[in-house]
Amino acid sequence: MTKKSFKQAILNKRMLICITTGFSSGLPLYLLIQFVPAWLRAAEIDLATIGLINLVLFPYTWKFLWSPVMDRFVLPxxxxxxxxxxxxxxxxxxxxxSLAMFNPAEQLTQIIILVSAISFFSASQDIVIDAYRREILPDDELGAGNAFYAQAYRISSFVPGSLAMILAGFFPWSVAHLSIAVFMLVGLVTTLLIKESSKEGDAPQTLRSAVIEPFKEFFQRTNWQDAAWILLFIIMYKLGDSMATALETPFFMDMGFSTVEIGSIAKVSKTIGATVGTILGGLAMIKLGINRSLWIFGGFQIVSILGYVVLSMVGYNHLVLALASGLEYLGVGLGSVALIAFMAKSTNKHFTATQFALLSSIAVIPRTFVSATTGFIIESVGYTQFFILCFVCALPGMFMLVKIAPWNGKQDPIEENTKSE
Structure with a gap:
């Protein structure tokens, strides 16, 4: 097989598909974790309630339960x-x-039902997009493809976190909601234009085989203890920054920033930080490999949380807002690239949808369940102490790297696991 040039590996249709599907995957999530909290806070909903609404993100954690159904059954x-x-x-x-039709001050129950449905459909979309991406990317394009996907995923946050926030400062919130929905057409148009990745006959022949075999293969690849360590590490690696960013929009608002300032200053800074982090991380991983990337990017990810500690102490200051949010998302971008690559290498191509759904479900446990408690913690100890706590909670994931991805390891543990395939 002729080795591809760097240009051939980067400039092809598969990378474009990774970009558009990444945008489509990220948009509904950032609606839920950035725009909806601001919308509710503007309606004077208390922080504890807003924090609890993070529980509607539970489909992202449990999507591996219905991923076998999407693997087994083919729509007509x-x-x-x-x-x-x-x-x-x-x-x-x-x-x-449809969110445009509701008022948080009067119809909170209906809104919770709607955002729960959005969460379910979004998690389901992620299942099939993750499987599609893994199936179209050859192994030598996994790093670049996942980096493009992660970057587009982050860029999609610019719509609900910046554009819609600015619109909300000049127009009714309903206009902002409709503007976000329109951008989902990017994913729909992509689906209509691309070719199917799965060949006829690839689907499991029975629902039992679709459910049992992916989990059996994952836990028997080496032994169940190592598999359990991998799952625990995926939970802990991004625990700190998941907590720190869970209620960042209400945090900015409580520091005195308007929705327009948040949408322009903070969002632009976060987008730049995440973009640099993802691109820099993707390129650096070519030389560093997965193990050392997890160490270096994870270390920066932890340190970046301290920017929010400074902002909570300084308060209303445009420069500190820009620097703190940009630094935080530079760390988030670096850490996400390393973790996605780690999870991609952990899957067997024969069971892509369910195994990737399992690993990505595990990865969002901090964002879904731990983040639901952040409102109570903030109201109890204040923002400064809370962000220091986030820093401390990020340390165990780094300590686990000694076993999961040793710095001087000759090769990544996952590569060893998949060599026999």
Whole structure:
């Protein structure tokens, strides 16, 4: 096989698909974790309630439970992957647009039901997009493809976290909601234009085989103890920054910043930070490998949390807001690239959808359940002590690298696990 040039590995249709599907995956999540909290806070909903609403993100944690169904059954249109992509994206457009009809001060229960449905459809979209991406990318393009995907995922946050926030400062919140829904057309159009990745006959022949075999293979690849360590590490690696960013929009508002200032200053800084982090991380991983990237990027990820400690002490200051948010998301971008690459290498191509759903579900446990308590913690100890706590909670994941990805290891543990495939 002829070795590809760097240009051939980067400039191809597969990378473009990773970009557009990444944007489509990220948009509904950032609606839920950035725009909805600001919308509720503007309606004077208390922080404890807003924090608890993070529990509606539970589908991201449990999506591996229904991923075998999406693996086993093929819809009668567009194919095994594209059919499910089309259904989930169409549902998301309708649900996201419908939020424009509700008022948080009077219809909080209905809003919670709607955002729960958005969370379910979004997690389901992620299942099939993750599987599709793994199936179209050859092994030598995994790093670049996942980096492009992660970057587009982050860039999508610019819509609910910046554009819609600015619109909310000049127009009714309903206009902002509708503007976010329109951007979901990026994913829908992509689904209609791309080719199916799965060949006829690839789907498991029975639901039992779709459910049992992926989990059996993962836990028997080496032994169940090592598999358990991998799952625990995935939970702990981004625990600190998941907590720190859970209620960052209400945090900015409580520091005295308006929605326009948040949408322009903070969001632009975060986008730049995440962009630099993802691109720099993707390129650096070519030389560093997964193990050392997890160490270096994880260390920066922890230190970046301290920027929010400084902002909580300084208060209303545009420069500190820009620096703190930019630094935080530079760390988030670096850490995300390393973790996604680690998870991609952990999957067996024969069981992509369910195994990737399992690992990515595990990865969002901090964002879903731990983050739900952040409102109570902040109201008890204040912002400064809370962000110091986030820093401390980030340390165990780094300590686990000694076993999971030793610095001087000759090769990544996951590569060893998959060599026999």
């Amino acid at each position: 249109f567009f194919g095994r992957r594209r059919g499910w992509m089309f259904v989930t994206q169409l549902g998301l457009i309708a649900l996201m647009a």
